[in-house]
Amino acid sequence: MRYFDFSISKAGVMPTCPRTFWGAHFKLDTDVRPLFPYLNAVLKDARFYDKPECIEFIFEGFKGMLYRDEVIAAAFTGEDQAREFAQHLVDFLNDLNDRKDSLRPDFKKFTPVSVIDIYKILPQTNCRECGFSTCLAFAAALSKKETTIDQCPGLSRPISQYALYPVINREGDLVSTVSLEIDAAQTLPANQEAAAQAGLSDRELQVLRLLAAGSTNLEISEILCISPHTVKSHVVHILNKLGVNDRTEAAVWAVRHGLA
Ligand code: SF4
Structure with a gap:
């Protein structure tokens, strides 16, 4: 693979900025879309978008977008630096292509969270x-990462380590979830004490967490490497110990006790 049709142009910076930065654009002589899941797996802060299919990434400290056969990147101090980046990126893509059989691709697409979705998980008391x-103003600021989730003390705990937040209706039912891409350090600590009081074993707690995140018995069995029959048995024990009727009630119980 090689690059061609290289060009640079002034990057958009504040008029008051005394320095000039450049954006680069170049084409690739290969359709690199088959590499996107591998780039998604290995590049720090990569975002794999669906439409148009592209990858946003940071490489050697520069931010870029990679489309089917072209690259846009910024912000460089001059053409030499931009050309060096282009060559390094091409070398990296060639190397990645050579060793992709040894890598696990990541097909997960990036979905930005809307202000409305964030608003759904807030207490909505305007306190x-x-x-x-x-x-709503807090949700808008959070979507732009101008504040952090822990600034709202009334917010439910996330129901998984991936910051999956519950949307609970007025009747207290779990109706859906919203996934927020936030630093795990911002999530609230789980309440292990409630699990102990309910008599849940460590394994049952793991099953409950996955169940609350919406996993099926089959998915739980694959994640925990146990048989579906064993998962079913754990679920029955969990329902009995929590005194609830079904897995939805168990999920709501987990959310309310910060156990997921
Ligand atoms: S603290 Fe939470 S509930 Fe109160 S106004 Fe802010 S977002 Fe809304």
């Missing part, structure tokens, strides 16, 4: 404890 005048 202002977060410093914003309304929950």
